[in-house]
Amino acid sequence: xxxxxxxxxxxxxxxxxxxxxxxxxxxxxxxxxxxxxxxxxxxxxxxxxxxxxxxxxxxxxxxxxxxxxxxxxxxxxxxxxxxxxxxxxxxxxxxxxxxxxxxxxxxxxxxxxxxxxxxxxxxxxxxxxxxxxxxxxxxxxxxxxxxxxxxxxxxxxxxxxxxxxxxxxxxxxxxxxxxxxxxxxxxxxxxxxxxxxxxxxxxxxxxxxxxxxxxxxxxxxxxxxxxxxxx
Numbered sequence: 001x002x003x004x005x006x007x008x009x010x011x012x013x014x015x016x017x018x019x020x021x022x023x024x025x026x027x028x029x030x031x032x033x034x035x036x037x038x039x040x041x042x043x044x045x046x047x048x049x050x051x052x053x054x055x056x057x058x059x060x061x062x063x064x065x066x067x068x069x070x071x072x073x074x075x076x077x078x079x080x081x082x083x084x085x086x087x088x089x090x091x092x093x094x095x096x097x098x099x100x101x102x103x104x105x106x107x108x109x110x111x112x113x114x115x116x117x118x119x120x121x122x123x124x125x126x127x128x129x130x131x132x133x134x135x136x137x138x139x140x141x142x143x144x145x146x147x148x149x150x151x152x153x154x155x156x157x158x159x160x161x162x163x164x165x166x167x168x169x170x171x172x173x174x175x176x177x178x179x180x181x182x183x184x185x186x187x188x189x190x191x192x193x194x195x196x197x198x199x200x201x202x203x204x205x206x207x208x209x210x211x212x213x214x215x216x217x218x219x220x221x222x223x224x225x226x227x228x229x230x231x
Contacts (some may be wrong), residue, residue, distance in 0.1 A: 013137070014142040015059070017051030017084075017217050020230040022131045024215055029175070030196045031136075032168035038178045039201035043078070044208065045177040047223050049140045050079035052175050057088035060131040064125060064139045066095045068146035075142070082227035088187045090135075095121055097146075116150040118159045125163055129170045137172025139163070148187060159188055164194065208231070 013027025022028045029035040029052075039045045053063045063086075067075055072094040076086050086092050094109045097117070110124040129137065141147070147156055167174055176195065183191075192198065199212045209218040220231045 015052075015055045016048070016184070017053075017055030018048075018228045018230065019227075021210075021219070024219065030172055031173045032171060033196035034164050034168075034174040034176065034194065036176045036178060036191065036195045036198045037201065038180050038198070039205065040093070040180045042200055044223050044228075045179075046075075046078060046142060047082060047227050049175060049177060050075075050082060050084045051227055052138060053092065053140060054079065054084040054086060054088075056124050056136070056138040057086055057090035057092060057193070060089040061138050062090060062128070062135040063092040063093060064095065064128055064137065064141065066097065066121065066140060067142050068097045069143065071099045072096055074076070074110055082223070083225065084227055095124050097121070114150060115147045118151060118155065122159060122162065126166065129166060135171075137167055137170050139167050139172060139174045141174070141176045143179060144191075145177070145182050148183060153187060153190070159196065160194060199225040 009022070010026035011027075012031055013022075013029065014031035015022050016025065037045055037048055050064075053065060056063045061212075065072070065075065075094075079086060092108060096109055096111045097115045100109060110128075112120045112124070125139070140163040144160075151159070160198070161182065164174055176191075178191070180200075197212065197214055199210055201208055201210055204218075207220050208222060209220055211218045222229050222231060
């Protein structure tokens, strides 16, 4: 019997890619659902996203990775540094809001004009969902904070609401990476009304802790050679 067959793993959960967290969360993030991960500037947020994407690909899911501060090649290189490789029976599709210049020539990379190109991004998400009908979907915003710099708040949340609805309706979950200390309280309050669960990574006494109402305690962890390691 695999771990996924154990009674503690609920059907309305999707793996975080970090086994100890999955055990504490009865299987992972809410599915279908939207999870918010807030953390200070650094690589930790991307590490969580890499675990989430890598786990999905190994399970045969379709992953949509929206990147705003790295090229797709840089995203994969950083993940590989944690021994997280974006390979498997699943497929990954990038919506690249960062790279400049000509199209990549790769069928799984959709280049857009930047984080302000919400209509273009929305159309590409719809196209990917349509072409991957019947697959479990994982969508990563890396990072959602960047979108707040390029878009008016009302337009951004209208876009997010539409994307969430389509992804959840297609059988999927969304992971939003958010920079701590970057946003006004009004923005965060509105964002919290749209999500299903929130996780915060904080520094405490030279260690990092992950806190959430879904976790029984603050979870001490570090980002090491194998990515997120629960201590």
